[in-house]
Structures are given as C-alpha cells and as structure tokens.
Amino acid sequence: MVKGYRPGTLQEALELLAQETCTVMAGGTDLMVQRARGFSLRPKLDRPLVFIEQLKELKQIYKKDETLHIGPCVTLTDLLGHPHIPEIFKQMIGRMASPPTRNMATLGGNICNASPAGDTLPWFYAMNAKVKLQSSAAERTVPIDAFISGPKKTILGNNEILADIIIPDETFEINMYRKLGQRKGMSLTKASFLGLAMITGSTVTDIRIALGSVAPRIVRSPEIERTLKGKSINDIRSSAGEISQRYQPLITPIDDARSTAKYRKEASLNLIRHFLENMQP
Ligand SMILES: Cc1cc2nc3c(=O)[nH]c(=O)nc-3n(C[C@H](O)[C@H](O)[C@H](O)COP(=O)(O)OP(=O)(O)OC[C@H]3O[C@@H](n4cnc5c(N)ncnc54)[C@H](O)[C@@H]3O)c2cc1C
Structure with missing residues (x-):
C-alpha cells in the first residue's frame, strides 16, 4: 500500500517534497493510466503520493501587468467556463478527452506530462508562455520550450512543483x-x-x-x-x-x-x- 499526503497549503506540499522523494498527483488522469497494471489490479505506484489538486494557491486565474496567470491545478472544465481564457484556447480544450475526464484533468498535468501529443502545448509554445517552478527553498521561471526537455521529459526537480503558468496577455485577429x-x-x-x-x-x-x-x-x-x-x-x-x-x-x-x-x-x-x-x- 502506497502512502498518500494531502497537504493543506502549497508550502506544506513543498516541505513534504523537500523531506521525501514523492510523486506529485493532480487529477491523476495521466498518472493512473501510465501506472496501470491491468484490470482490477492496483496501479504500480512506487513512491508516496502528494495530492495537490485541492491547493487553492494552484487554482487561480488572473491578469496582472499584461500577463495572464493560470494555476496548474485549474481543470480543463474550469478553463472552458472562464472569461479570461481566449476563445481559441477554449476551442482546443473542447477537443480534449470527454467531460468527466476534463473535470479531473489539470493544465499543469498536461504540461508536466510533456507528451508531444499534449493538446494544450501548441498554444503555450505559440504564446511564448513561461512556467514557474517552486521548491521550499527557491523558485525559477523558465520558457515552456526550456521546461520540456524531450518527449515525456522536463527539467522539473524531485523537490519542485509547477506553481504558475504565465502567458503574455495578447490576442490575435x-x-x-x-x-x-x-x-x-x-x-x-x-x-x-x-x-x-x-x-x-x-x-x-x-x-x-x-x-x-x-x-x-x-x-x-x-x-x-x-x-x-x-x-x-x-x-x-x-x-x-x-x-x-x-x-x-x-x-x-x-x-x-x-x-x-x-x-x-x-x-x-x-x-x-x-x-x-x-x-x-
Ligand atoms: C480518457 C482520457 C482521455 C484523454 N484525452 C486527452 C486528450 O484529448 N488530449 C490530451 O492532451 N490529453 C488527454 N489525456 C491525458 C490527460 O488527461 C491530460 O494530460 C491531463 O491534462 C493530465 O492532467 P492530470 O491533472 O490528470 O495529471 P496527473 O496525471 O495528475 O499528472 C501527470 C504528470 O504531471 C505531474 N504533475 C501534475 N501536476 C503537477 C504540478 N503542478 N507540478 C509538478 N508535477 C505535476 C505528475 O507527477 C505526473 O507526472 C486523456 C486521458 C484520459 C484518461
């Protein structure tokens, strides 16, 4: 049986990651499929889980200084209903998965999964988006194309959480x-x-x-x-x-x-x- 932590704040989550090597889980829609072992068997999870989808700090959408900030634990469904999200991005999200999966799946999960088939990624690349990576001791902000270092690979450290997605607030005709x-x-x-x-x-x-x-x-x-x-x-x-x-x-x-x-x-x-x-x- 794998251990699971449900921190109440982002700081608590980061402190857990500083103390122990864990797997971060947001909506779990990628993780549970990737770790599946077959019908009716428990998924193979070899590290304790840190659940983050409940963290309020990671669920905000706001505009500041000509940038749009989207929290990584915002679900695909949340995005579809939000007035700050451009129509073209809503169109892309609307073609993903099905409503039940979109209710669970987060934006941060799609980015951290780093699949070349990740359907939100073309928008972040086209918009020159940046991501903020946070640990208990430090934070760094990097362009999306530097964050994803290869297929299914990112530069995210074991002690880091993707804490913010920062997009220039530009619209296109x-x-x-x-x-x-x-x-x-x-x-x-x-x-x-x-x-x-x-x-x-x-x-x-x-x-x-x-x-x-x-x-x-x-x-x-x-x-x-x-x-x-x-x-x-x-x-x-x-x-x-x-x-x-x-x-x-x-x-x-x-x-x-x-x-x-x-x-x-x-x-x-x-x-x-x-x-x-x-x-x-
Ligand atoms: C039925 C089904 C249909 C799907 N259809 C599509 C589709 O059409 N298009 C598409 O692109 N994808 C699709 N997916 C894949 C998946 O739903 C998305 O990639 C989703 O956005 C993943 O988000 P999640 O919150 O579930 O991620 P999780 O499974 O929780 O996490 C995915 C990975 O990211 C890491 N992670 C998550 N959040 C953070 C964070 N904030 N900081 C650090 N690490 C983090 C986890 O450790 C894990 O490695 C589908 C999946 C299913 C099961």
Missing part, C-alpha cells in the same frame, strides 16, 4: 486550430495545428505557427515566422506552398497506433498551407 483524430471527441491526436496572426492594413505584423504530435517536441520556428512578418497577405498567400515546404525538415513524425508518419507529415504541411492561403483579417 486570425486564429486557426485543427486537431486531426479518429473522431471529434475522445480521440488521441494524430496531428494538431495552431496558427495565429495579426494584420495591419494588408501587412502581416505577427504570425505564429505551432504543431503537435508530429515530432519529438512541439514544432515552432521563430526563424520562419520572422521571414513572414512585414510581408503582405497577398505575398504570403501566393507563396503558401513554398513556405509550408520550409517546415518539411522540422516535421519528423513516427508511425504508431494512432497514425502513420507519412499521413502526419502530409497533413501537417497541408494545414500550414491552408492557414497561409486563407488568412483573412
């Missing part, structure tokens, strides 16, 4: 999200695409493209984006095919139970092209 799966709901992602852009007159002043499930990490290229900023919409539309091909070397999917590498690659390049060809202010 053009927003496009597509999740390719077997069906609309309860489906694992074969490939996902997020495109955001700002237009002034007929000039593209900002553009961000992020793709999930098509490489070991979320694909985003600030270099390609830089070459598109300042161009006219018409120029971008007419060279959409050539621009999408520049993403070719970055898209390195695998064959797995959900899809083939060939389909994922072709579909991703088509989605990039579709976004660029159809940008409308």
Whole structure:
C-alpha cells in the first residue's frame, strides 16, 4: 500500500517534497493510466503520493501587468467556463478527452506530462508562455520550450512543483486550430495545428505557427515566422506552398497506433498551407 499526503497549503506540499522523494498527483488522469497494471489490479505506484489538486494557491486565474496567470491545478472544465481564457484556447480544450475526464484533468498535468501529443502545448509554445517552478527553498521561471526537455521529459526537480503558468496577455485577429483524430471527441491526436496572426492594413505584423504530435517536441520556428512578418497577405498567400515546404525538415513524425508518419507529415504541411492561403483579417 502506497502512502498518500494531502497537504493543506502549497508550502506544506513543498516541505513534504523537500523531506521525501514523492510523486506529485493532480487529477491523476495521466498518472493512473501510465501506472496501470491491468484490470482490477492496483496501479504500480512506487513512491508516496502528494495530492495537490485541492491547493487553492494552484487554482487561480488572473491578469496582472499584461500577463495572464493560470494555476496548474485549474481543470480543463474550469478553463472552458472562464472569461479570461481566449476563445481559441477554449476551442482546443473542447477537443480534449470527454467531460468527466476534463473535470479531473489539470493544465499543469498536461504540461508536466510533456507528451508531444499534449493538446494544450501548441498554444503555450505559440504564446511564448513561461512556467514557474517552486521548491521550499527557491523558485525559477523558465520558457515552456526550456521546461520540456524531450518527449515525456522536463527539467522539473524531485523537490519542485509547477506553481504558475504565465502567458503574455495578447490576442490575435486570425486564429486557426485543427486537431486531426479518429473522431471529434475522445480521440488521441494524430496531428494538431495552431496558427495565429495579426494584420495591419494588408501587412502581416505577427504570425505564429505551432504543431503537435508530429515530432519529438512541439514544432515552432521563430526563424520562419520572422521571414513572414512585414510581408503582405497577398505575398504570403501566393507563396503558401513554398513556405509550408520550409517546415518539411522540422516535421519528423513516427508511425504508431494512432497514425502513420507519412499521413502526419502530409497533413501537417497541408494545414500550414491552408492557414497561409486563407488568412483573412
Ligand atoms: C480518457 C482520457 C482521455 C484523454 N484525452 C486527452 C486528450 O484529448 N488530449 C490530451 O492532451 N490529453 C488527454 N489525456 C491525458 C490527460 O488527461 C491530460 O494530460 C491531463 O491534462 C493530465 O492532467 P492530470 O491533472 O490528470 O495529471 P496527473 O496525471 O495528475 O499528472 C501527470 C504528470 O504531471 C505531474 N504533475 C501534475 N501536476 C503537477 C504540478 N503542478 N507540478 C509538478 N508535477 C505535476 C505528475 O507527477 C505526473 O507526472 C486523456 C486521458 C484520459 C484518461
């Protein structure tokens, strides 16, 4: 039988992690599946659990100094109903799992799981989000792409909790999200695409493209984006095919139970092209 701690405050949770090597559990929707041993058997949990989903400090959503802060224990359902959450992100969340799972699953869990198929991640990459990691002795804030160090890998220490998600409070005129799966709901992602852009007159002043499930990490290229900023919409539309091909070397999917590498690659390049060809202010 594994031990479980249910701290009353974030500080208590951090002190527990400073004293003993434990596993942090938020909604448990990833953890319990990953540690499952088969029907009717208890999951294999080799370390004491520290439950954090009840911690009020980790459940806040607020805006401050032009940034949006989202607590890691905010559930996917909470996000769908909150006025500070941009519609495009709600659209992405709405395509995840099913209502019962969304009631349990937290944003922090999706980030810490660090799967290239994690459906919230393209938005955090596109928005240049940062995460605050806290231990009982210190805290550090790092960009999302530095936090996730590889597929299913993060730089989170054993004594740390992801304590805040910090997103520049920016909105985009053009927003496009597509999740390719077997069906609309309860489906694992074969490939996902997020495109955001700002237009002034007929000039593209900002553009961000992020793709999930098509490489070991979320694909985003600030270099390609830089070459598109300042161009006219018409120029971008007419060279959409050539621009999408520049993403070719970055898209390195695998064959797995959900899809083939060939389909994922072709579909991703088509989605990039579709976004660029159809940008409308
Ligand atoms: C039926 C089903 C359908 C699903 N569908 C989707 C889907 O469509 N798209 C998708 O992306 N995912 C999906 N998932 C996966 C999962 O629901 C999400 O990744 C969810 O957001 C995980 O959150 P959680 O709170 O349950 O994480 P947990 O399982 O509690 O934790 C996941 C990992 O993160 C760590 N962790 C969690 N919070 C913190 C924190 N604040 N600080 C430090 N470490 C932390 C845990 O130690 C663990 O390693 C699905 C899962 C199920 C069971």
